[in-house]
Amino acid sequence: DAGITQSPRHKVTETGTPVTLRCHQTENHRYMYWYRQDPGHGLRLIHYSYGVKDTDKGEVSDGYSVSRSKTEDFLLTLESATSSQTSVYFCAISVSGRVTDTQYFGPGTRLTVL
Amino acid sequence: AQTVTQSQPEMSVQEAETVTLSCTYDTSESNYYLFWYKQPPSRQMILVIRQEAYKQQNATENRFSVNFQKAAKSFSLKISDSQLGDTAMYFCAFMKGGSQGNLIFGKGTKLSVKP
Numbered sequence: 001d002a003g004i005t006q007s008p009r010h011k012v013t014e015t016g017t018p019v020t021l022r023c024h025q026t027e028n029h030r031y032m033y034w035y036r037q038d039p040g041h042g043l044r045l046i047h048y049s050y051g052v053k054d055t056d057k058g059e060v061s062d063g064y065s066v067s068r069s070k071t072e073d074f075l076l077t078l079e080s081a082t083s084s085q086t087s088v089y090f091c092a093i094s095v096s097g098r099v100t101d102t103q104y105f106g107p108g109t110r111l112t113v114l
Numbered sequence: 115a116q117t118v119t120q121s122q123p124e125m126s127v128q129e130a131e132t133v134t135l136s137c138t139y140d141t142s143e144s145n146y147y148l149f150w151y152k153q154p155p156s157r158q159m160i161l162v163i164r165q166e167a168y169k170q171q172n173a174t175e176n177r178f179s180v181n182f183q184k185a186a187k188s189f190s191l192k193i194s195d196s197q198l199g200d201t202a203m204y205f206c207a208f209m210k211g212g213s214q215g216n217l218i219f220g221k222g223t224k225l226s227v228k229p
Contacts, residue, residue: 031215033215033216042221045216050214058216094215102149107158
């Protein structure tokens with residue numbers, strides 16, 4: 001257990017509405033990541049952060065934005081949710097402070113966009 | 115761009131037997147890391163094992179071991195003495211050294227352990 005929580009754990013929303021998912025860690029790790037998991041695709045990186053207010057895009061960043069105003073929180077926002085964003089979202093952290101260290105994952109958030 | 119391929123979408127094994135899951139990857143990098151993650155029905159992603167590319171020795175963790183063939187770009191996972199609790203999706207993942215830690219995952223292999 002790397003002390004990662006995600007909220008909400010499940011959410012159903014309608015197309016066009018904004019959605020924010022939260023990832024919270026308790027141990028001040030520098031590197032945090034957001035992935036999405038879809039059938040047939042494995043996990044794909046959306047955005048990542050290497051410090052407070054330091055973020056960058058991953059492989060599938062279109063339609064998503066992130067913010068990190070505190071070390072412990074990394075927020076993922078869908079400005080206007082679409083059905084293609086129905087997925088399971090995982091947050092991850094690197095625990096040792098080295099960027100190439102092992103990543104540990106939160107429990108995931110299942111998002112359904114109707 | 116790096117890619118990770120898991121060619122076995124599903125596999126099954128009898129309890130107490132040994133099973134090997136395949137993973138190949140494509141990269142021009144010499145410095146990288148490889149991982150196997152397990153995802154049981156609870157959906158939690160759990161690290162199984164990690165291998166640094168510069169290490170020739172294959173990583174082991176209890177009943178789990180890898181066969182790392184760098185020249186062939188192959189990274190297979192062997193599970194010995196399979197247990198019912200090993201039933202899960204298994205994902206192979208690649209991370210380039212010097213990157214910001216971006217993990218690239220394969221599509222997974224669904225393993226069923228039968229009593």
